[in-house]
Amino acid sequence: MPHPWVCKGAGFGFASMERQRNPLKRFYGRNDLHFVTFSCYQRRPYLGTIRARNCFVRILDQVRRRHKFALIGYVLMPEHVHLLMSEPARSNPSKVLQVLKQRVSRSLRGRKLGSGTQLWLSFAENEDSPAFWQRRFYDFNVWSEKKVKEKLHYMHRNPVERKLVAHPKDWPWSSWSFYAKGEHGLLQIDVLTPQEGASPRQSQNPHPCKAKGAAPNRTQALRF
Numbered sequence: 001m002p003h004p005w006v007c008k009g010a011g012f013g014f015a016s017m018e019r020q021r022n023p024l025k026r027f028y029g030r031n032d033l034h035f036v037t038f039s040c041y042q043r044r045p046y047l048g049t050i051r052a053r054n055c056f057v058r059i060l061d062q063v064r065r066r067h068k069f070a071l072i073g074y075v076l077m078p079e080h081v082h083l084l085m086s087e088p089a090r091s092n093p094s095k096v097l098q099v100l101k102q103r104v105s106r107s108l109r110g111r112k113l114g115s116g117t118q119l120w121l122s123f124a125e126n127e128d129s130p131a132f133w134q135r136r137f138y139d140f141n142v143w144s145e146k147k148v149k150e151k152l153h154y155m156h157r158n159p160v161e162r163k164l165v166a167h168p169k170d171w172p173w174s175s176w177s178f179y180a181k182g183e184h185g186l187l188q189i190d191v192l193t194p195q196e197g198a199s200p201r202q203s204q205n206p207h208p209c210k211a212k213g214a215a216p217n218r219t220q221a222l223r224f
Contacts, residue, residue: 002197004162005090012179016167025107026138028154028178032141032142032143033072033084033085033086033140033141033142033143033148034083034084034085034086034087034139034140034142035082035083035084035139035140035141035142035151036082036083036085036097036137036138036140037080037081037082037092037137037138038081038097038133038134038136038137038138039079039080039081039133039134040078040079040080040132040133040134041130041131041132041133041134042134043079043080044079044130045078045079046079046083046108046132047076047077047078047079047080048077048078048079051138052108053076053173055104055107055108056104057076057173057186057187058083058125059100059103059104060074060083060100060105060187061104062103063096063099063100064085066091067088067089067090067091067095067096067099068087068088068089068090069093069096070085070086070190071083071084071085071088071175071187071189071190072085072086072148072152072189072190072192073151073152073155073156073174073179073189074155074172074174074175074187075155075156075158075159075171075173075174075175075176076173077158077159077162077164078164080153082150082158083147083150084151084155086190091208092205093139096139101132101133104132104133105131105132105133107125107155108132109132130148141154148171149190152175152179155174155175156168156174156175156176156179158174159171168180170173172185173186173188175187175189
């Protein structure tokens with residue numbers, strides 16, 4: 001029996017599951033969304049500049065298109081990243097994040113990322129040299145409308161909570177503009193849509209700002 005939900009441009013649905021007890025244990029193959037978090041090495045602000053964040057966005061878009069996964073939401077912070085994504089068509093989130101992190105690291109190694117007090121990423125050719133990323137990542141399976149809303153709200157509020165900006169609209173490196181204003185932003189965001197034939201209970205749209213049979217209202221759930 002097909003899953004009741006599919007994503008425009010990438011096939012996946014929501015499946016019920018027990019809450020994860022171990023944040024490093026992976027649950028793949030259930031067609032859930034994945035809320036993933038990964039950090040720079042020792043929480044260093046390697047994404048602390050416009051140049052570095054724009055580089056990450058460009059590479060994320062390339063990896064997303066190549067590996068064919070849906071991007072439902074994201075935010076870049078100076079020292080960590082949050083993504084709400086589907087499982088890729090021919091792989092899994094672990095493989096995709098490995099490729100993404102490697103490509104970003106290679107692109108930004110040795111670049112000057114700051115001005116004034118300048119920050120250089122110097123990587124010596126020995127095993128004791130610092131890495132760009134922490135080795136592991138946090139993965140939370142998302143299977144309900146409530147959790148989709150919760151994770152999107154958390155991501156979009158992150159720059160405000162960290163006092164980087166006064167309002168999410170002032171931080172372009174997130175999916176806020178798509179949900180709040182319907183704008184493309186720096187990255188195209190994929191839209192969740194109901195699959196035909198779903199039961200009334202199953203067809204409760206997990207997309208936080210688009211009700212079945214109604215015009216999109218992207219500000220409804222993300223108003224601050």
